[in-house]
Amino acid sequence: xxxxxxxxxxxxxxxxxxxxxxxxxxxxxxxxxxxxxxxxxxxxxxxxxxxxxxxxxxxxxxxxxxxxxxxxxxxxxxxxxxxxxxxxxxxxxxxxxxxxxxxxxxxxxx
Amino acid sequence: xxxxxxxxxxxxxxxxxxxxxxxxxxxxxxxxxxxxxxxxxxxxxxxxxxxxxxxxxxxxxxxxxxxxxxxxxxxxxxxxxxxxxxxxxxxxxxxxxxxxxxxxxxxxxx
Amino acid sequence: xxxxxxxxxxxxxxxxxxxxxxxxxxxxxxxxxxxxxxxxxxxxxxxxxxxxxxxxxxxxxxxxxxxxxxxxxxxxxxxxxxxxxxxxxxxxxxxxxxxxxxxxxxxxxx
Numbered sequence: 001x002x003x004x005x006x007x008x009x010x011x012x013x014x015x016x017x018x019x020x021x022x023x024x025x026x027x028x029x030x031x032x033x034x035x036x037x038x039x040x041x042x043x044x045x046x047x048x049x050x051x052x053x054x055x056x057x058x059x060x061x062x063x064x065x066x067x068x069x070x071x072x073x074x075x076x077x078x079x080x081x082x083x084x085x086x087x088x089x090x091x092x093x094x095x096x097x098x099x100x101x102x103x104x105x106x107x108x109x110x
Numbered sequence: 111x112x113x114x115x116x117x118x119x120x121x122x123x124x125x126x127x128x129x130x131x132x133x134x135x136x137x138x139x140x141x142x143x144x145x146x147x148x149x150x151x152x153x154x155x156x157x158x159x160x161x162x163x164x165x166x167x168x169x170x171x172x173x174x175x176x177x178x179x180x181x182x183x184x185x186x187x188x189x190x191x192x193x194x195x196x197x198x199x200x201x202x203x204x205x206x207x208x209x210x211x212x213x214x215x216x217x218x219x220x
Numbered sequence: 221x222x223x224x225x226x227x228x229x230x231x232x233x234x235x236x237x238x239x240x241x242x243x244x245x246x247x248x249x250x251x252x253x254x255x256x257x258x259x260x261x262x263x264x265x266x267x268x269x270x271x272x273x274x275x276x277x278x279x280x281x282x283x284x285x286x287x288x289x290x291x292x293x294x295x296x297x298x299x300x301x302x303x304x305x306x307x308x309x310x311x312x313x314x315x316x317x318x319x320x321x322x323x324x325x326x327x328x329x330x
Contacts, residue, residue, distance in 0.1 A: 001111050001221050003256060005326045036113060038150060040258060040322050046273045052209060053156045053201060058190030062198050063205075066181065071286065080278030088282050091273060095283075099272060100322055102150050102210055106115045111221050146223060148260060162319060163266045163311060168300030172308050173315075176291065212260050212320055216225045 004032030007044075015073075016064065016090075020055045035106070042100030047090035049097035067093040114142030117154075125183075126174065126200075130165045145216070152210030157200035159207035177203040224252030227264075235293075236284065236310075240275045255326070262320030267310035269317035287313045 006028050010019055025041060043050045053059065071092035072078075079088030116138050120129055135151060153160045163169065181202035182188075189198030226248050230239055245261060263270045273279065291312035292298075299308030 003326065005256075005324055036115075038148070038258070040324055042322060042324075051205070053205070054191075056191060056194065058193055059198060059201055062189045062191050062202070066202055070180065070290065079282045081274075081276060081282050083278055084276065088279060091279055092282070092286055095271070095273070095316060095318070096205060098205070098208065098318065102152060102212060102322060104115060104150055104152075106113065146225075148258070161315070163315070164301075166301060166304065168303055169308060169311055172299045172301050172312070176312055180290065206315060208315070208318065212262060212322060214225055214260055214262075216223065 002032070002034055002037070004028065004034060006031075016093075018060050018063075021050075022055075037104065037106075039103045039105070040100060041103075043094075047087055047094050049094045050100055051098050052101050052103075063097075067096060070096060112142070112144050112147070114138065114144060116141075126203075128170050128173075131160075132165075147214065147216075149213045149215070150210060151213075153204075157197055157204050159204045160210055161208050162211050162213075173207075177206060180206060222252070222254050222257070224248065224254060226251075236313075238280050238283075241270075242275075257324065257326075259323045259325070260320060261323075263314075267307055267314050269314045270320055271318050272321050272323075283317075287316060290316060 008021070008024055010021075012019070021041075025039070029039065041050050053063075071089045073089040076082045076086050076088075081088035081091065118131070118134055120131075122129070131151075135149070139149065151160050163173075181199045183199040186192045186196050186198075191198035191201065228241070228244055230241075232239070241261075245259070249259065261270050273283075291309045293309040296302045296306050296308075301308035301311065
């Protein structure tokens with residue numbers, strides 16, 4: 001069985017940021033030489049998310065406001081975890097957004 | 111390695127609908143002839159969800175009311191994405207419900 | 221292709237409980253003898269969740285309070301599903317937390 005694994009690192013300028021990594025995933029698929037199989041894209045951090053959705057700025061703003069309503073960042077003191085860090089809301093927000101996506105294809109051209 | 115992939119299409123009559131696709135998945139597993147492995151069932155749409163839960167009408171109504179409370183459809187104008195479409199709430203609701211499920215088995219009878 | 225599958229059973233003392241099963245998963249990986257591949261950890265119950273996050277008591281309390289705010293257990297009568305059982309909130313809470321995690325590695329030492 002053929003396999004391919006690649007770690008990618010991303011730095012964000014802001015506390016929260018959405019980065020479209022579709023081009024990088026396409027490159028990985030191409031570099032892998034795999035024509036049929038399962039692609040798992042998961043984040044190795046517990047305050048980050050990998051998800052599939054529309055790359056549309058309006059929707060991204062909707063997500064931002066929605067997540068902030070469901071799991072507000074402030075006041076920091078509302079979360080016990082924030083005695084250690086100030087990112088409890090990020091753990092919760094990422095839980096909503098999901099950690100990973102899997103995708104299968106068997107129609108990929110060389 | 112043996113593999114099997116099948117695309118299925120579903121049409122709903124209403125804006126939101128829950129469809130039990132367990133029988134179709136069972137058919138796929140049978141048709142695949144695979145006795146041991148990983149089964150990924152994922153939706154190829156960004157406002158749809160594949161999830162595993164109880165096929166019980168009361169619970170389905172609970173999900174409906176719960177999702178509508180967390181990510182209400184109306185007023186449409188509350189979402190920036192709705193400048194393009196009117197389905198921003200569906201993107202959010204599906205995020206809660208999840209995009210895909212994976213299942214493994216090695217005890218399947220022929 | 222090599223594969224390994226193990227069912228694990230857990231009993232909780234309380235209605236909700238977080239159990240760190242990382243040591244068990246590490247044992248499975250070691251017992252499998254697999255050096256490269258995909259590890260799927262999923263719960264076979266519809267009111268339980270497998271997720272990856274910080275094993276920090278403060279964060280666990282934050283999750284507990286957060287889930288109880290988003291999908292409160294009581295009053296039981298607010299959920300139609302509770303005509304059959306009293307665990308509708310658990311179906312909803314688990315939906316937020318997710319059903320499964322997948323992980324890949326190719327650097328595992330013997």
